[in-house]
Amino acid sequence: MTTTEMGWTKPLAVARSYIDPSGVQSASTTFQALLFPGMSTQTTRLRYIPLIAAARYYRMEAGKGAEDQLSLTNYLRRFEALIAVRSIRHHPQERILDGIVGRGAGLSMSGQEEFELKTSLQNPPYNIYRGTLYNLGILDTSTTSDPLFNQAKSLAMAWDISAANAIGEDMRKGILPSRMRRDTVDEIAPAFCLCKIPEGSVEQQALMQNLFALGKELQLPSSYENEDALVLHSQACRSLAWRFLLELVLDSDNKRLSAQYTLVYLLSHDFVPPTEHPTLQFCLQTWRWIAARTFFERGWTQIFAQILQVLRQEREGLSRKELQQKAQEDYLTENQDEPITRLIQEVEAKCNSPEWLLERFDGKLYRDFLLCIYIGLFMAVEDKKRYGTPILENLWEREPVPFSREYTRFEKGIRNNNRTSTLWAEIGEESLTQHFQIALRKMSFGNPDTLLVDFDNGQWRVPEKAQDEYPRRAEGSTRLDIGLQWAQQLGLIETTGQGGFALTEVGLHCCVEWDREHRQ
């Protein structure tokens, strides 16, 4: 037998989920993370934060004795199961809350008189909220043991452990039972339920202080000259973002806010006068850029998905020239060819109409996809001219798929009298190129294979592993939407029907407090 290591080659693991495969959304999402630190589109339930902080705090206080009885991992898994089952039991007559991680297990436990506290989740809430807990200054995740920061103890202790009765006593000892009875759960469900933060509670106060940085001296960015300033002053950025969110609700006057409605509202309303509130004005400018960028992403991701579909039909692949030809043919099946200038004129003429913007965002025609791209570019370039702030200049160049390069593509297309089908094919191939690079970059970090397309031997083709993968288009939600959800859960805003919101008294109080402390 040979001693030589030899054999068939083995591929890397293929990812089962494909998130932002075109890569175009990362420019906005990473910037949103700077503007609104401590939040992601996955962390929709604010109450996980004080609950996990409390669990971690009492566990640390309990010391080694607890570890001997129950490992930290098992303790957290049981705690998460408690949250899931109680969030379901707390609302027996209502629709199940969204954002409960482990909803399926929670439902199953709810159906039994006595059950094991277990969710068997692959990705438990603690993992999902870990980044948020770091950014809010609660857990130090720079080590795998994630100790609680000293400053976070007040928030951890603000959660009313006495409302958890015997379970609270267990938590003080750093342990939790492996099994539980349903009637026990029902007694203490409000203490753990994710639906909202109890009104007037210490927990509510502590969270407001954390999110709005109340009672703390802040260096609010007077202008966003560079992103480093945002990173350095993340607490100030978060505080400002929360104040901006309340200002948005205040100004919207019951108009519908959420996803693309928020985007369109931002693009159509310059609602913070710079003289009155300069820092909030800067905040508005950046959120307007995000709104413009999301329109752009919407168009881009739909073109990417469509061009991939064209390519998928050719098992042997297509040369660059063939791809261009097929893409153009595909465009012309349902859309008329027209000069690019016509698209541009339409955007310039109608971009002030919220209804027209919403129709384009939801449009199904390939032409709408191109229009979405140009809406994003046009809105951003206009703001850049109008406000002239350094941050908008920087954002104009922000990678990947920078606005500057795509705007030049349109300008060049106009100069060459190109038609929309040509532009469609050009952007289509560019989206493949971007995807290829972003997917390889992710893989080079050790992530599983997310590559949907390959360019080999002069041919574009969809490899066998990706034949059944269909990338999703970008939606209109941003971190402002998560912010609106958190604000509702915290009791700062309330719905007014038709998708609108209004400030509550607590919310108004927050605005006043923030303005008093930080406005100058």
Next chain:
Amino acid sequence: MSISLLEELQSGEYETAMFLTYTINLRFFELMILPRLRRMGVSRVGILIDQKGYQDSLADPLAPQFCGREYILAPIHLPRGGIQHAKLIWLQKHGKITAYIGSHNLTMAGFNDQVEVTAKLTSTNPGHIQALCVLHDTVSSVILPSLDYVWKHTVPPTAEQDFPTAKVLSSFDRSLFDQIVETVQIADELRVVTPFLDATALKSLSEAVHAETVLLDLPKEGADTPLLQVVEAVPGLQPRYLEDKRLHAKAYQFTATQTSWLAIGSANCTQAALMKSVAEGGNLEFLLLLEDASLPDENFGFTTISSPGAFPNTGRNWDASSASPASIIIEEAFYKDRQLTVKWKLLENTDLSEITLDVDGESISILSSSSNATRVTLDKAPQSVTLKATIDGNISQTRGWVINYDALEEKVSQAKLHQWVERIASEDPRQHADSIAIWLVQGIQELLQGHHETESGPLQSWEGSVQKQEKTQSKRQFYEVFAYSSDLTDIRTSARTLLASYSNGDPLVLLRVLLIRFAANPSLDMTENTKDDDDAYDATMQHYLAKRKAASQSIVRNLVHQLDRLTKAEVNWNSVSEQDFSIGLRILLGAVARICFSIVEDILLKDAEDLTEHYIHFFEWLVSLSAARPLMQQPQFKGSFLLSIGAVARIAERCKEPTLYPRLQKASKRFFVDGDLRSIITTWKQIAPEDADRFLTLSKQGDLWQQVEPYGLRLLGIIPDYLRRKIEQHWGLLLALQEADMHSNPQREDLYAQAKTKYFGEEIWIRYDEARHRKKSLPVIFQTTRKVCSACYQLLPERKWQQLRVGEAVICDGCHQILLLKG
């Protein structure tokens, strides 16, 4: 057996890399291969490619960023029109060589997606030496001057040869066909795996070895020749095809009664690949021939082709010459010392009337068309150049990548820095584990050698830590970036600055950064606009966490191994300077503390026990060492020692083996005999604040001692401050009452009234009250530091001991006295 090439390139240390390929995707190479090479320490990278692949790369929509600046891509023109079709990866550092020979081009398809074959040859295997020598000779024969910059840094293996277990066949001098037949001679059964095929080649091969049955495995898309032609030409043919996956492997398996042979590599079953040598107009191909070997079972299935007439074929003719070559080619284009030099060659004896060079969109007219080279001064190196020539009245155009020797030299000079910057930037925890292993191995090696002169990484030598560092930016700020940022450019920039500023003065910086990156949340896809997050199977995150767990285990095992290595080394420690010894040991202690602290949540029970066991052994070894005795008096040394004990105590608390924790406790108490050990850390911070800061700084805030203090103090029987406060707050009144009762203090009645209100109904109060009434029964409250009643010396049950340890009072089951933890 199966081999993942991308995984293979994750580990090892090399300096030079050379690739042979037919086609290439340069962006794939830059994003997936180049960072791996950098992390392995490779500073010189060359790629020898066929002319067609080279020209295709110039028109690739995925434009490269680093071609010519970080690696050299050079095309080869074989003399008689054959193509460069061999595929090889050659990695070398001094005498250490690893080579992969197979069917894989340097593309995503070749390295990952397609079904390929490969074999690994290493210079540490004496049976591979001859094969590696043949490979080296062949590459040396065809290598171009432009690749000398890389290839001259390789040498054939010099290790002693053993009986060769693998034989490399090259088509450079002789046809592969002749070489195969000469070795194999006869086979009952022949299996051919080939994506490209012509009937005559297969017929010749099966006849030459007298094969009675021929198994032919093809891709689903078919071969070049209509299958029916092949079936007619080769009697006993059993054709099959591969469903679902794209087949690009090339393999020949010969099975005879007595033996079997397997040849794998680049050669398709075609005339150009198999039947001709390069000199005869054939391709350059490599096959690796192995005796007593067969293709491993594949985890994919081949399907029998029942209707060969209906099976598709590509119609490609491999014997026809490839597309007519351009009349002029760029032989070399390079930039050095602000000068761009372009050399060209006319392929035929033709009349060249005009020639211009296009550089970054600017045309430079070359006056003398009789020369074959030009040189221009440029401030900035272009990435590629285009040569336009009027030949016999027709315009011919050719392009080439520019080799930027200035940039390449800079890369070479900073290879070590780049290696560690890339390692820090990596988001693969296994890579971090590997980096930490290198850090430890080098550090221990230096410690064992005392002061040594060998080359070292950016760690510099551990001895370098006495130098005072120049502070350019707060370390905490850097740590923030490493722990938090998902921006790789930011991470790379910070890594570069930090290593340049600190590593020379503080080797622990690099370890700390690696551990922070190890623990940092990866920049995974958590950003999509999705609201349905319930129970979502996040494969990426799971994949990552599984890898991190495995990496943690690897870190622990390596640490254990290194501690073991140190204690078993036969070194005269008295001959090592006290300063070198102290620094080396202290950094090791700091490393133990950091590593334990960082991986504690992922550690397996067995690893926890193993680590504790070896640490105790190391501890005892260190304390017994006469050379270490003077060090033991230094606060800095004691501080770092205590730090490591605290961190290991935390690990030890997880061990199930009952003797480990007491053994660690016993050893620690023997060494730390003085009062409150917290003063050691306080003194350390006072007399050497910068030094303490190096050992203790964490990202964001806080220090390492704060994190491990409770475990260390618990081990040494000292209760933490918060517990002391808790006992005072809750039980202080009762202790004061006992004191007053015992001394008939006049305040005792007041105290009694207060205590009755405070403790009313509690079991402890009932017991105290009862003892008080008996008077002679006082004192009834005793304090203990151990799991033993300090009144009757009876061992306490575990539950009571745990209650005591969290500050509660308990009643001894033996003597019924009240017990409290002693502060």
